[in-house]
Every structure is written in structure tokens, then in C-alpha cells.
Amino acid sequence: MNSGTLPRRRFLELACITTGAAFVGVRADSGRAAESGGGGLIDVNVNLGRWPVRRLACDEPARLVAKLRSRGIAQAWAGSFDGLLHKDLGAVNARLTETCRRHGRGLLLPFGSINPAMPGWENDLRVCAEVHRMRGIRLHPNYHGYSLDHPTFAQLLHQTAQRRLIVQIALVMEDDRMMHPLLRVEPVNTAPLAGLVQRTPGLRLILLNALRTLQGESLKKLLSAGDVWIEVSMLEGIGGVGALLDQLPVNRLLFGSHAPLFYVAAAELKLNESLLTPAQRHALRHGSAERLLA
Numbered sequence: 117m118n119s120g121t122l123p124r125r126r127f128l129e130l131a132c133i134t135t136g137a138a139f140v141g142v143r144a145d146s147g148r149a150a151e152s153g154g155g156g157l158i159d160v161n162v163n164l165g166r167w168p169v170r171r172l173a174c175d176e177p178a179r180l181v182a183k184l185r186s187r188g189i190a191q192a193w194a195g196s197f198d199g200l201l202h203k204d205l206g207a208v209n210a211r212l213t214e215t216c217r218r219h220g221r222g223l224l225l226p227f228g229s230i231n232p233a234m235p236g237w238e239n240d241l242r243v244c245a246e247v248h249r250m251r252g253i254r255l256h257p258n259y260h261g262y263s264l265d266h267p268t269f270a271q272l273l274h275q276t277a278q279r280r281l282i283v284q285i286a287l288v289m290e291d292d293r294m295m296h297p298l299l300r301v302e303p304v305n306t307a308p309l310a311g312l313v314q315r316t317p318g319l320r321l322i323l324l325n326a327l328r329t330l331q332g333e334s335l336k337k338l339l340s341a342g343d344v345w346i347e348v349s350m351l352e353g354i355g356g357v358g359a360l361l362d363q364l365p366v367n368r369l370l371f372g373s374h375a376p377l378f379y380v381a382a383a384e385l386k387l388n389e390s391l392l393t394p395a396q397r398h399a400l401r402h403g404s405a406e407r408l409l410a
Contacts, residue, residue, distance in 0.1 A: 156190035158405035159380070160284070161324050161347050161372030162224070164215055165197035169296040174376040177219035184223060187380045189373075190402065192224055193284070195254035199229025200289070205240050213248045227254040227284055232272040233262040241272070245279045251409060252282030254324075256289070258301045264308040270316075277318035282408060286324040288350070290377060303329040306338060313342040320345075320408060325374060327351045327360075339368050345408065347372030348386050348400075357390040357400070366399045367407075 162184070166175050174180040184192050196212040199205060209228040216224035228244035230237055230253045244250045253276060257264060276283050287304045295301065306323075313319055321344045323330065328350040330338070338344055347370040348357060360369065373383040387400060 156188040156402070157371055157384070158402040159184065159189050159192045159373050159375070159383075160322060160370045160405055161349050161374050162192040162194045163197050163375070163377065164194050164212060164224070167197055167377060168201060169299060172376040177215050180376055181219050181221075181223055183380060184375065187384055189223065189380065191222075191405075192220075192375075193227055193252070194220075194224045195227045195284070195286075196229060199254065200256050200259040203234070205229045205231055205234070206236075206243060209240065209244055209248060209250075213250070226250055227252045227282075229254055229256070230272065231256075231260040231262075232268040233260055233266060237268070237272065238275070241275060241279075241281075245281060250281070252284060252322075254284040254286065256286050258287075258304050259289070263305060264312065270312055273312060273316045273319055273321075277316050277320075280318070282320045282322060284322045284324050287326045287329055289325065291328075306330060306334070310338050310341040313338070313344060316342070319343060322347065322370065322408075324372065325350045336363065339364060344368065345370050345404070349374035349378055349383055351386060355390055357386050358392065361392075361396060366396045367404050369400060370405055370408075371400055371402075 162180070164177060164180070166172075174183045194212065194216060196208050198208045198211070202208050205228075209226070212226045212228065216226045226248065228240070228248065228250050230240050230244070241253070244253055255272075257269070262269060273283065285304065287306065289301070292300070313321060319342060321342070323338075323344065323346045326335075326346045327348070330346075335346070339346070345368050349372040351357065351360065353359070357369075371383065371387070373380045387397065392400070
């Protein structure tokens, strides 16, 4: 590495410090809002395990939990990287539940992996709900090789709504420039999703890593179809959160970091550098996520 170049991690730390100094008043409002709401940040997009093609700085549970706590995360909704490529998702979900129990100490909330294109997915869903007592599931249609017009996908949404489970769909997992040449995965095509949401009463749906590929009228149409939320991990641009809230209601936007593939500090910076009202900041930090769980 060139000695005159700041490492990315150090750059983000300095950026957070600089931004914090520039927005002292906003950060004070944030602290008061968090205290009145009873907690710190709720991160709806965290991953446990090892990324398939490279090591990450916090890919060990204890280190990830320590990092989340150091950034003020009070609760993290965690899926498993193993859920992308492993076929035995029952075992993946059992390990995820045990890891959250052993290392999270109340911080980690497991979201199980389900593949509706595989035989036995109904039992995997039942175990997630009845045995592991999960609050939701996380889907990776592009890695599991099915489209959203697959007939069993609609069945899965119906069953999760009946069980009052939150459904998370990861539209992408990483920037295509970072993908391994033998593991290039296209973003999920969301075209069939609005109709499915409208036809599934009681569905609560969160789109993860959506703001890189889903924008403008397509995003507005999908959010207006029913109870659909997005999170900020792949939102880009200065003042991005504020600009997005000019188009969308704040109660449809959640805080998500996509850690450990992304830095938690980067997601936090998106809130701190945007001029938000105390009510908006409260909703983004934890208020909307708490209502979703309730």
C-alpha cells in the first residue's frame, strides 16, 4: 500500500469524527431521541459466518458483536452467509440460532434462510418459526436460482404472513465489481413483487441492499403496494438519506449496515451527515424497526 494513502477503515473513522464535529446539534438531537425511545440503533441487515471468497475483518461472531456494540447497535437482525450456497439450510439455521444465543447476549436476532425451490422448504420454515422461535426469514433468490414468479415463492410469502414472520429479500450482496469471476450473480428482478405483495394480506417485507438497483418510480410503486420497507446500507451520495426522505415516508426506511461486508461506521455516517428532524432520526434509528417487530 502507498504510504501516502489512507486505509479505507481509517478514512471512515476520520470521516465520522469530522462529520460529528460538524453536526454537533444534530447528534445531540439523535442522542435525546434514542434515550426517549429506550435504546440505540437497530440494524436490520447483519450477516454471520464467512463470506465465500475472502476473509472479512469481523467475520468471527465475537469480533462482530464487539464492533456492533462499539457503534451503539442495540439489536442486529442476523442472517447467515452459509445460507447463500449451502444446501442443508436446516443445519445452517440451527447453527445461526446457536451462534446468536452464544455470542449475541440479546444483541443478535436470527433470521433463517429458506429456499422455496428446494424440497422440504415448508419444514425448514416450520422449524424456524416453531423450534428456533425466529421473528423472520431471509431470502436470496438470485443465489438460490429462482425468480419471484416461481409458484412456490408465492406460497412461501403466504405461509410467512400466516405465521406473522418478517420476510427479508436481499436483492444483491456485493458490488458487481467485487464479484469473483466464477460467482457472478445478477440482482433480483423485483418486477413481479408488487402484485405478490398486494395479493398477500399480512405480509411484512424488507428489501435488503435494494437502493443500488431499485430507485425512482419502481421503488415508489413497490412501497405503495403494501407493508414494504427498505434499508440504507447501499444508499449512496452526500445527504442521501435526506434526499430519499423527500420522496418516501420515513416509516418505510430502516437502518441497515450489511456488516461485515460493509462497515457499520459507513451506515452510521449516512444518518449523521443528513439534516434530519428528531422524529425522523428516532424512526430511522429504532422506532420503525420496533413497530415492525411489534
